[in-house]
Amino acid sequence: MAVGVVGARGKVGAEVCRAVRGADGMTLVAEVDVDDSLDLLVESGAQAVVDFTHPGVVMHTLEFCVRHGIHAVVGTTGFDEARLETLRGWLADAPGVGVLIAPNFSIGAVLMMRFAAAAAPFYESVEVVELHHPDKADAPSGTARRTAELIAAARREAGLGPVPDATSTGLGGARGADVDGVRVHGLRIRGLVAHQEVILGGVGETLTIRHDSLDRASFTPGVLTGLRSIADHPGLTVGLEGFLDLP
Amino acid sequence: MAVGVVGARGKVGAEVCRAVRGADGMTLVAEVDVDDSLDLLVESGAQAVVDFTHPGVVMHTLEFCVRHGIHAVVGTTGFDEARLETLRGWLADAPGVGVLIAPNFSIGAVLMMRFAAAAAPFYESVEVVELHHPDKADAPSGTARRTAELIAAARREAGLGPVPDATSTGLGGARGADVDGVRVHGLRIRGLVAHQEVILGGVGETLTIRHDSLDRASFTPGVLTGLRSIADHPGLTVGLEGFLDLP
Amino acid sequence: MAVGVVGARGKVGAEVCRAVRGADGMTLVAEVDVDDSLDLLVESGAQAVVDFTHPGVVMHTLEFCVRHGIHAVVGTTGFDEARLETLRGWLADAPGVGVLIAPNFSIGAVLMMRFAAAAAPFYESVEVVELHHPDKADAPSGTARRTAELIAAARREAGLGPVPDATSTGLGGARGADVDGVRVHGLRIRGLVAHQEVILGGVGETLTIRHDSLDRASFTPGVLTGLRSIADHPGLTVGLEGFLDLP
Amino acid sequence: MAVGVVGARGKVGAEVCRAVRGADGMTLVAEVDVDDSLDLLVESGAQAVVDFTHPGVVMHTLEFCVRHGIHAVVGTTGFDEARLETLRGWLADAPGVGVLIAPNFSIGAVLMMRFAAAAAPFYESVEVVELHHPDKADAPSGTARRTAELIAAARREAGLGPVPDATSTGLGGARGADVDGVRVHGLRIRGLVAHQEVILGGVGETLTIRHDSLDRASFTPGVLTGLRSIADHPGLTVGLEGFLDLP
Numbered sequence: 001m002a003v004g005v006v007g008a009r010g011k012v013g014a015e016v017c018r019a020v021r022g023a024d025g026m027t028l029v030a031e032v033d034v035d036d037s038l039d040l041l042v043e044s045g046a047q048a049v050v051d052f053t054h055p056g057v058v059m060h061t062l063e064f065c066v067r068h069g070i071h072a073v074v075g076t077t078g079f080d081e082a083r084l085e086t087l088r089g090w091l092a093d094a095p096g097v098g099v100l101i102a103p104n105f106s107i108g109a110v111l112m113m114r115f116a117a118a119a120a121p122f123y124e125s126v127e128v129v130e131l132h133h134p135d136k137a138d139a140p141s142g143t144a145r146r147t148a149e150l151i152a153a154a155r156r157e158a159g160l161g162p163v164p165d166a167t168s169t170g171l172g173g174a175r176g177a178d179v180d181g182v183r184v185h186g187l188r189i190r191g192l193v194a195h196q197e198v199i200l201g202g203v204g205e206t207l208t209i210r211h212d213s214l215d216r217a218s219f220t221p222g223v224l225t226g227l228r229s230i231a232d233h234p235g236l237t238v239g240l241e242g243f244l245d246l247p
Numbered sequence: 248m249a250v251g252v253v254g255a256r257g258k259v260g261a262e263v264c265r266a267v268r269g270a271d272g273m274t275l276v277a278e279v280d281v282d283d284s285l286d287l288l289v290e291s292g293a294q295a296v297v298d299f300t301h302p303g304v305v306m307h308t309l310e311f312c313v314r315h316g317i318h319a320v321v322g323t324t325g326f327d328e329a330r331l332e333t334l335r336g337w338l339a340d341a342p343g344v345g346v347l348i349a350p351n352f353s354i355g356a357v358l359m360m361r362f363a364a365a366a367a368p369f370y371e372s373v374e375v376v377e378l379h380h381p382d383k384a385d386a387p388s389g390t391a392r393r394t395a396e397l398i399a400a401a402r403r404e405a406g407l408g409p410v411p412d413a414t415s416t417g418l419g420g421a422r423g424a425d426v427d428g429v430r431v432h433g434l435r436i437r438g439l440v441a442h443q444e445v446i447l448g449g450v451g452e453t454l455t456i457r458h459d460s461l462d463r464a465s466f467t468p469g470v471l472t473g474l475r476s477i478a479d480h481p482g483l484t485v486g487l488e489g490f491l492d493l494p
Numbered sequence: 495m496a497v498g499v500v501g502a503r504g505k506v507g508a509e510v511c512r513a514v515r516g517a518d519g520m521t522l523v524a525e526v527d528v529d530d531s532l533d534l535l536v537e538s539g540a541q542a543v544v545d546f547t548h549p550g551v552v553m554h555t556l557e558f559c560v561r562h563g564i565h566a567v568v569g570t571t572g573f574d575e576a577r578l579e580t581l582r583g584w585l586a587d588a589p590g591v592g593v594l595i596a597p598n599f600s601i602g603a604v605l606m607m608r609f610a611a612a613a614a615p616f617y618e619s620v621e622v623v624e625l626h627h628p629d630k631a632d633a634p635s636g637t638a639r640r641t642a643e644l645i646a647a648a649r650r651e652a653g654l655g656p657v658p659d660a661t662s663t664g665l666g667g668a669r670g671a672d673v674d675g676v677r678v679h680g681l682r683i684r685g686l687v688a689h690q691e692v693i694l695g696g697v698g699e700t701l702t703i704r705h706d707s708l709d710r711a712s713f714t715p716g717v718l719t720g721l722r723s724i725a726d727h728p729g730l731t732v733g734l735e736g737f738l739d740l741p
Numbered sequence: 742m743a744v745g746v747v748g749a750r751g752k753v754g755a756e757v758c759r760a761v762r763g764a765d766g767m768t769l770v771a772e773v774d775v776d777d778s779l780d781l782l783v784e785s786g787a788q789a790v791v792d793f794t795h796p797g798v799v800m801h802t803l804e805f806c807v808r809h810g811i812h813a814v815v816g817t818t819g820f821d822e823a824r825l826e827t828l829r830g831w832l833a834d835a836p837g838v839g840v841l842i843a844p845n846f847s848i849g850a851v852l853m854m855r856f857a858a859a860a861a862p863f864y865e866s867v868e869v870v871e872l873h874h875p876d877k878a879d880a881p882s883g884t885a886r887r888t889a890e891l892i893a894a895a896r897r898e899a900g901l902g903p904v905p906d907a908t909s910t911g912l913g914g915a916r917g918a919d920v921d922g923v924r925v926h927g928l929r930i931r932g933l934v935a936h937q938e939v940i941l942g943g944v945g946e947t948l949t950i951r952h953d954s955l956d957r958a959s960f961t962p963g964v965l966t967g968l969r970s971i972a973d974h975p976g977l978t979v980g981l982e983g984f985l986d987l988p
Contacts, residue, residue, distance in 0.1 A: 204465030698959030712945030
C-alpha cells in the first residue's frame, strides 16, 4: 500500500512516517506539510493518506483526497456534526473511498471509552477530565468530547436523568464544559503528553478509568490498523473501535 | 425473608443490619456476634444469614448454616480452593441451600474486575494495588487476589506469556505478592476505607482502572441483591457478578 | 470555654457539636440552626461560636457575634475581599474579638497549600482540581480559590510569567475558572467527600499534591485548634496555618 | 569544563551526552561504554564524569575516577552504607575531588522527598509506591529507599511510634519491602518511565505527593546543575538537594 502523510513534519506526523516506513506491506510515498501542494499525493500514487494536522485545514485536504479517490485516516480533531455531514456528502459521490475519523488512535483510549459507557448506567454521577501538554489547540480534546457523548447516550438509554449538581454560586468555567449534560474539564500542563480520566460515582463509592499516553508512539499501532483496514470500510467511519476485535 | 446477621456488632455488620431493617420484604430476626450462640439463628427462624466476620471463624458458621438449611451471603475473606472444596462437600448434602462467597459486594469492584480482565489481553504488563485501613487482617485483600486470578486467566487464554520484569537486585517484598504470575501490592493507611487500582501497560501507554469505596454503606446494595437472589441459586456461587445483569 | 455552634443540625455542624462535647476544657452551650434566634448565643453565655453554614447568612451571624463580643471560628465559604474588608471594619470597633475565616480546617489541606506554593517557582505550568459531593453550593471551593491565589503570588514573586496555553478553539468552560491566572476546575460527583489536587509541570515531569478528606471528622481537629487559639488572636485571621506550628 | 560520560550509549547516558553538548561552558570529551577502557577519561582530559550505569560496575569506575582526580556525578543506584563508607575512604586520600551520588536528579523528586519528610510528623500512617518500566534492575528504586529513610527519620524525630498494621494472614511480599519501618512497593509496568507516590494518612484524610517523570530529559537539568557545582563540593555528597536553593 502506497501511503502519503499530511502534516509530515509535525511531531505526530513524523512518528507516523517512522511507523509507516517500518511497517510490513506499506511504502511511504509522500510527505506533505504546510508549504507543499496536495498534488504531491496524486503524483506519488498514494492510495491512502494519514492526516494529523489542524482543524483549520483538514477539510480542504479531505475534499481533495475524496475527489481523487484516496482513502484517508484522520487524527485531526475538531469534527462536529456539520463537518461529518459535509464529508458524507463528498463520499456519497465517491463510492469505494473510505475515511476514518478517529479522535484517538490508541487502544487504551478506545477501551477507556467503551468501559466508561458500559459503567455509566450504574452510576448517578460522571465527569470527564482530560490533561494535555499546553501546545494543544483545542479544549476539550476530541477524545474527551466523544467520551462524554458516549456516556450521555448510555445514560439516556438506561433512563437516567440529569447528573446531580447543586452549584448555585461561583466563578464562570469552574464546572467545566457541558457536553450533552456531561461535564468535561481540560487541563494544559507542561510535561504531560495525553491523558484522560473518567470518574463515575454513586453512594459511597467511585469508579475511575484513566488512560495515559506517555509517548506519541502509542498512537501508531492504531494508525497502522486503520490503514490496513480502510479499503475494506468505504464511506465514513467515526472511531477506531469498529476496526478492532473487541469483546 | 427472615434474615440473620453474624458479626452484627462489627462495623460492617452494623451497616448490614441497618440496610436489612430498611429493605422492603426483609425482616432482621437475629443479630449474632462473637459471644452469642449460633443456635439463635435457628430459634429466630432465619432463612438466610449474612456473615462479615473473620477467616478464623467463618467456616464453623457456614457448616452450621448449611446443616440447618439456612442460605448464606458471605463477605468474610480468606477463602482458598481448599475451603471452597470443603464448602462444596457440605452443600452436596444439602440440596436447595445456597451460599454466596463474594470478596466484594460493591458494583464498582465487580466492574473493576470485569474491565481488568477484558483489557488484559491487550497489554504486556499488569499489576494490582489494593489500599485499605490498617485494621484489616489479611493482605492482599480477597478482591485483589480474585482480580489477579481473573487477569491471569484472561492472559493465558489470549496466549500471553509472563509479564516482563528485569528485577535482579533489591529488597524482599518490594515486588509484591505473586498471584498466578500477577504482582499484587497491599497498602495499609489510616484514613483509607477500601480502594483498588489495576494498572495495565504497553508501549507508550497505560490504562488504569480504580475503585474507591469511601463509605462502608457502598457494600450494602450488593448484599441486599445477594439476599434477594440467593434462594434461586442453590449450591456455591463465588462472586456477585453472577447475580447482576451486566453487559 | 463556652462554645456555641451555628448550623448545628447540618452534617458538618453536627460533627462539630460532637467534637466540642468530647473536647477537654470546652462546653457546648448553644446549638443554633436556621429557625433559631441568634439571641440564644448571648443567652447561653457563648464565648466563641463555630459557623459552618451558607454564604447567604454568614455575614449576618458574624455581625451579630462581633457586636456581642463573641469570637468566631468560621468554615463557611464565599468570602471575597469585599466581605473581609467589611469584617475588618466591624472588628476595628470590637478590640479583643477574634474571627478566624478558614476555607479548610484540615491539616492536610493546609500542607497541600503550603507545598503547592513552595513548589510553584520551579514549574512552568500549574492547575488546581477540586472534587466534591454534588450537594455543594459553590464552585470552585474556597480551598481551591485560596490555593490558586497562593500559587499565583508565589509565581509572581519568583518572576514567572503567565502559564503556557495555546488553546484557540473549543467549548466554553473547558479550561476551568481563572483565579489570578491559575486555572481551577471543580468536579461534583456522588460518593466523594472533599478532595483536591494541584498539578505542577515542567519539561518531562510533573509533581502532584493531592489531599483527600474521606470523612467529615477530618475537619474537627482543626476546628478545636481554632477554638483553643482564637482568644489569643484578636482581629481577623484568614487561614488555619497561622495557628499551627509548621516548618 | 571537560566532561566524560560513562554508560554513554545507554538510554539515559545518551540523553546526558546530548545535554552536555548543548550546555554553555561544557565540552563532551569522552563517551565511554561497556567495551571501552576507562583510560579514555584520562587521555581525553575529562575533569568530571557522569555515570549512569549498573550497580555491578559503578564502584570500579568511581575508584578509577577518584584515583585520577576526576570529579563524578553519579545516577547509578544500589548504594548502601557500606559502599558509601568505601567511597569516603577513597575520597579521604584525594582532597579536592568531589563525588555526588544522587538517587534522582529531577527537581520534582527532590521536592517530593522534602515534602514527604515535612508532612510525616503529622500523620499516623505512610507508605511509598514507586512505578517504573520493567527493564529496571533494582527494586525498590534508590529514590524510594531514600524517601523512606527520610520519612523514617522525620517520624523518629517527632516521637512517632511504628505505623499501625494489623496484617496477620496473607501472602509473602504483599505488604512490600520494609525500609526503616516504612513499607515500600515497587511496580514494573511497560509504558511507564519513572514515577513515585508517597501516601500519608490520618483519621479521615490522606495526603498524597506524586512525582511523574514522563521523559528521560527530565533528569538532565539536575545533572547539569551537579556538574556545575561539583568542583565546589569536595568529598562525598548524597542527594542533589544540597546543590539547590530550596526554601
